Amino acid sequence: MKTALYSSVLPQVRSGVFALALFGATVAFAPSGASAQVTAFKQSVAEFAAGEGAVAKFYRESAYTPIWTAPGEESMQRRAALLRALEEASAHGLPDQSALAASLMEQMRNARSARDLGQIEAALSTAYVNYATDLQTGLLDPGSIDDGIVRKKHTTDPVTYLEGIRDNQPMAYMRSLVPASPQYRALLREKFRLEQLVAKGGWGTTVPKGKLEPGDTGPAVIALRDRLVTMGYLPRSATAAFDMEVEQAVQKFQSDHGLEVDGVAGDGTIAELNKPVTERLKSVVVAMERERWLSPERGERHILVNQTDFTAKIVDRGDVTFETRSVIGKNQHDRRSPEFSDVMEHMIINPSWHVPRSIITKEYLPKLRNNPNAVRHILITDRQGRVVDRNSADFSQYTRSNFPYSMRQPPSRSNALGLVKFMFPNKYNIYLHDTPQKSLFSREVRAFSHGCIRLAQPFEFAYALLARQTEDPKAFFQRILSSGKETKVELEQKVPVHIIYRTAYVSGKGRAEFRRDVYGRDAKVWDALQRAGVALPGVQG
Structure with missing residues (x-):
């Protein structure tokens, strides 16, 4: 399609005279009818944008000033930029929009009235907002795909897109909508x-x-x-x-x-x-969609855990400055590691393991029913934190729903969390931690945990995080470790954590x-x- 064609098929308003240009033939309305035509245009935009909240809001706030169908070069450039983008949408792994582009062109060719013009204005804005939203933030709702994808994708107010195409050079602005992350490109x-x-x-x-x-x-x-x-x-x-x-x-x-x-x-x-x-190719297209879900602001320093790669990385200004092997959740419905982003706030050296209730009731309670002295390495505590005398408790009377106790493993080298855990408090109770089960890191597929992320080199990971707040991070860490006391160490620089799932990446x-x-x-x-x-x-x- 040629740009000249776009300009020849759209209505124009000049000097109070409403003119509809169709391939060189112009149908003009007398000045006495111009006001009625403008009113008809506004009413049409309002009617056809009514189902599109952001589009309707934009036109209400701009007094229904057209951005696609106004006379002049700027509107023509906007139309050209949009139609070209729609025809190239499939290059980004989005649905083919060439039929929509052709439909919009046909609609423009057939325009005969101010009402037609308003309908075209609303249709172009709706097509543009849908395209921009899909390209910037993703086509799909992550949470509707799998209950382990708990990521909340970043969003942009669609009005911003309409203001952007109105206030900037159209082709350049349309190009700027393409996700700018090096990985996406x-x-x-x-x-x-x-x-x-x-x-x-x-x-x-x-x-x-x-x-x-x-x-x-x-x-x-x-x-x-x-x-x-x-x-x-x-x-x-x-x-x-x-x-x-x-x-x-x-x-x-x-x-x-x-x-x-x-x-x-x-x-x-x-x-x-x-x-x-x-x-x-499927994996690459899926990875592009997943990349669109992530906020473009990843953090100058951030932690990236790719579950399929079984790695955890520290990334500084786009460069991987530390990498270690990881173990992720076992491939069972209640153990798979979820995908989400959060912010790491602190680490705990010599941590206790507060056993999740799901593990207590599913794994430990059946053992305690058979033998009250089972899993002796874990303390059973009441609601006041007092240790329960196993011999005086009748575990046979308890079920998953009424078990009244908590369970905790004190700090030790055999602790399930190892000697350090890294916390980014979240409702999924997921964190990064050490483990005494070092042999698992030599496996090719490392999906063994209850959902948390285990690190092969947790001490070195800690040193890298602490290096920005202490001159000798290793000595600082080891001094606390040797005390044997459970100690919380705040990170002066909070670090975004992105737990992702990519079967394709560059x-x-x-x-x-x-x-x-x-x-x-x-x-x-x-x-x-x-x-x-x-x-x-x-x-x-």
């Missing part, structure tokens, strides 16, 4: 790259099932080699042997996909190698990495995006 590039691969037929022949390791030869190794070549992990080669170059390529692939980096193409590695481009080195959908949440997000109208080349199911 990188995912956008990766989406385009994968779409090109889909158009070319993908990554070619899959690799036969079965273990392949250094020294192997034969057709399966050739299929592995060819797959790695098309994926960009291996330069073109004529080798039919699993040599050192193939081994190194397998290791790079394993690293980029969260697999054990052993250079052996076992069942897990081959399963990930054989996933089609379209599956990776690393600091600019390479796309993928992880398994450990809780099945991304599959649900993709299904919801499809129901909302998102469709991608080669991805129909």
Whole structure:
């Protein structure tokens, strides 16, 4: 569509004369009828914007001054910017809006009255607000997808979008609506790259099932080699042997996909190698939607926990300054770690573990019924905090609903929380902490906890946080630790915490990495995006 076409099909008001321009033919209304036409225009805008609260508010507050259908170059540029954006919406993993753009054009072509003009004005604003909102803050309601996605996505008053397009250079302002985070821009590039691969037929022949390791030869190794070549992990080669170059390529692939980096193409590695481009494309589109849910203000310093990657990172001004392995909640309905953002306020060194009631009633009460001396390492306390004499209590009379006691594990090296926990108080009772179960960090898939995030290097994590408020953070921490006393240490600089779930992201080195959908949440997000109208080349199911 040409910009000149937009200007030729819209009404204009000049010198008190209402004029409707249709491809060069102008229908004019006499000055005596101009006031009635203006009134009809305003009434039409009010009528057709009535169901759109923000749009109606904007026009009421601006005395129904048109921003799309007024005469002049500015309105023409706004229309051009909007129609172009609608035609390109699918590039952002949003529903294809080209049919809507065509419908709006048809509506403009058929305009014959002031009422038609008002309807067009309202329709353009509604289409624009919907597009801007979806692009900036996401197409979906996170909470409606999975009960573990408890994130509240950031929102923007839609009136702001209308004021922005009115008061700024339209094309530049429309471009500014694209999420500015480096991760979103990188995912956008990766989406385009994968779409090109889909158009070319993908990554070619899959690799036969079965273990392949250094020294192997034969057709399966050739299929592995060819797959790695098309994926960009291996330069073109004529080798039919699993040599050192193939081994190194397998290791790079394993690293980029969260697999054990052993250079052996076992069942897990081959399963990930054989996933089609379209599956990776789905992950990227889902990651873009998830990125839109997050506030653009992440915090100059923030903590990022990616559940699918089993890592926790400290990020300073966009750079990862500390990273450690993590353990997340077990893949059971009542144990999966939720996704949300909060603010870390303090750490507790030598913490007690106040056992959550769900664990008390589901796991410990049945044991106490059978044996009152079970789980002796945990104290049973009454409402006043006094320790209960196990031998005088009849646990057989209690159920999940009437168990009257609390349970607490005092500070110790065997404490379930280890020797330090990091608190960002929230209603989900989720926090980061140490653990005595160090062996779990060597596992490839690390989903074992009751929901909290366990850290492989909690002391070093603490040192990094304390470094901004004490000259010798290690000595400070160790002095408190050696006391054995439960001690709360406030963070002078509160740190935002973002617990996210990304099966696709672009690393600091600019390479796309993928992880398994450990809780099945991304599959649900993709299904919801499809129901909302998102469709991608080669991805129909």
